[in-house]
Amino acid sequence: MTKKNIGTTGLLSVTLIAVMLFSLVGSCTSNDPEAITALLYSDGKPVAISIKDGKIAAVKKISDLPAGSAGLIVAPGFIDNQVNGYAGVSFTFGGGELTAEGVKKATRELWKTGVTTYIPTLTTNSNELLTKNFSILGAVKDDSALLGSIPGFHLEGPFISPVDGYRGAHPLRFVRKPDWEEFLQLNKSAGNNIIQVTLAPEMEGALDFISKCTEAGIVVGLGHHNADAQLVKEAIDRGADIATHLGNGCANMINRHINPLWPQLSDDRLMVSIICDGFHLNPEEIRVFYKVKGPGLTIITSDVTSYAALPPGKFVNVEGDTLELTPEGMVKYPAQNVLAGSASPLKKGIANIIRVTGCSLEDAVGMATRNPARLYNLDDRGEIATGKRADLVLFRMKDGEIIVEKTIVNGRVVFDREKKSI
Numbered sequence: 001m002t003k004k005n006i007g008t009t010g011l012l013s014v015t016l017i018a019v020m021l022f023s024l025v026g027s028c029t030s031n032d033p034e035a036i037t038a039l040l041y042s043d044g045k046p047v048a049i050s051i052k053d054g055k056i057a058a059v060k061k062i063s064d065l066p067a068g069s070a071g072l073i074v075a076p077g078f079i080d081n082q083v084n085g086y087a088g089v090s091f092t093f094g095g096g097e098l099t100a101e102g103v104k105k106a107t108r109e110l111w112k113t114g115v116t117t118y119i120p121t122l123t124t125n126s127n128e129l130l131t132k133n134f135s136i137l138g139a140v141k142d143d144s145a146l147l148g149s150i151p152g153f154h155l156e157g158p159f160i161s162p163v164d165g166y167r168g169a170h171p172l173r174f175v176r177k178p179d180w181e182e183f184l185q186l187n188k189s190a191g192n193n194i195i196q197v198t199l200a201p202e203m204e205g206a207l208d209f210i211s212k213c214t215e216a217g218i219v220v221g222l223g224h225h226n227a228d229a230q231l232v233k234e235a236i237d238r239g240a241d242i243a244t245h246l247g248n249g250c251a252n253m254i255n256r257h258i259n260p261l262w263p264q265l266s267d268d269r270l271m272v273s274i275i276c277d278g279f280h281l282n283p284e285e286i287r288v289f290y291k292v293k294g295p296g297l298t299i300i301t302s303d304v305t306s307y308a309a310l311p312p313g314k315f316v317n318v319e320g321d322t323l324e325l326t327p328e329g330m331v332k333y334p335a336q337n338v339l340a341g342s343a344s345p346l347k348k349g350i351a352n353i354i355r356v357t358g359c360s361l362e363d364a365v366g367m368a369t370r371n372p373a374r375l376y377n378l379d380d381r382g383e384i385a386t387g388k389r390a391d392l393v394l395f396r397m398k399d400g401e402i403i404v405e406k407t408i409v410n411g412r413v414v415f416d417r418e419k420k421s422i
């Protein structure tokens with residue numbers, strides 16, 4: 001009896017230890033993917049990247065890639081600093097009311113395109129709608145399902161030029177003068193997570209507003225404006241960081257000497273974001289902007305909207321405006337004959353800038369990873385290095401396009417093209 005009891009206890013102990021060991025091993029393999037082997041985007045050499053607890057534990061050079069990995073490239077996950085919505089989900093208006101579930105859906109769909117960090121962008125609208133949507137975003141931002149993909153939000157407008165052309169597709173009736181009190185209230189509803197404001201420096205009170213943003217550590221973008229050289233200089237003196245989607249949010253007819261382009265291009269303190277979807281800028285504009293600012297001061301942004309990843313057609317948004325998504329992927333606002341954001345994810349812009357400028361893959365990827373990470377002080381991402389978040393994208397280049405094979409966010413595989421979904 002006693003002997004049998006001891007035997008049972010011993011057996012139980014062994015079984016328990018075995019179960020514990022198995023679950024330990026099991027948890028390691030389920031949380032941390034096996035070492036990633038691919039060609040490093042920066043030098044094209046094979047590497048093995050190991051991951052632990054959501055971070056990059058080591059990056060080792062290896063002699064060859066294993067069979068089946070030919071042509072596979074690994075890069076830091078893409079960081080998109082201007083996402084108005086995605087796959088039917090709009091952060092301001094468009095495809096119905098914003099919900100926490102909608103934010104999660106947009107995030108999952110963006111992951112499929114290699115984006116691992118993005119900044120939801122709310123555009124010109126009523127105080128009520130902005131307050132409501134910022135509250136929803138603020139509440140869901142740190143949800144574990146998002147894996148830290150949203151570091152903060154971008155408010156583009158409503159403090160922009162009311163003039164046709166410069167205003168773009170932003171509704172005129174909601175354009176207003178910069179109002180710091182209103183901004184503070186909006187930021188409060190967002191859980192104090194607004195990390196960028198894009199405004200027009202010629203609006204009354206804009207320069208003081210920029211100073212206040214700078215003091216508060218909020219990135220200031222100049223956009224949808226018609227400021228002259230003196231105003232642009234003053235805005236940069238006060239801390240403006242970036243020209244938002246340079247070359248867009250600008251009237252078709254401008255003065256050849258006095259216009260917002262020259263002062264923003266000529267001041268080396270100002271970064272630029274550019275939309276390289278093939279519709280917003282001509283190749284010559286992209287080439288010139290890139291030659292002037294270089295790979296250190298240029299950010300590739302998508303300005304992607306809720307119409308991305310939807311079939312072509314006409315859409316009436318909640319404002320009653322008719323927008324059109326063409327089969328080529330252009331989002332048009334026919335009433336003003338302007339573009340209304342894009343339908344192309346960031347990966348298209350990265351591939352396009354290589355094609356148009358002849359820049360290296362390393363530089364193109366850096367403009368969509370390292371540069372936005374630096375702008376927003378996201379020290380834990382934007383590069384492949386030990387200790388950084390394991391936000392990685394594995395892709396192949398095919399016919400000048402980026403084909404995403406696998407996306408890893410915070411060490412978790414969130415998209416695998418072969419498995420379709422995770």
Ligand SMILES: [Zn+2]
Binds near residue numbers: 156168223224245249
């Ligand atoms: Zn814009």
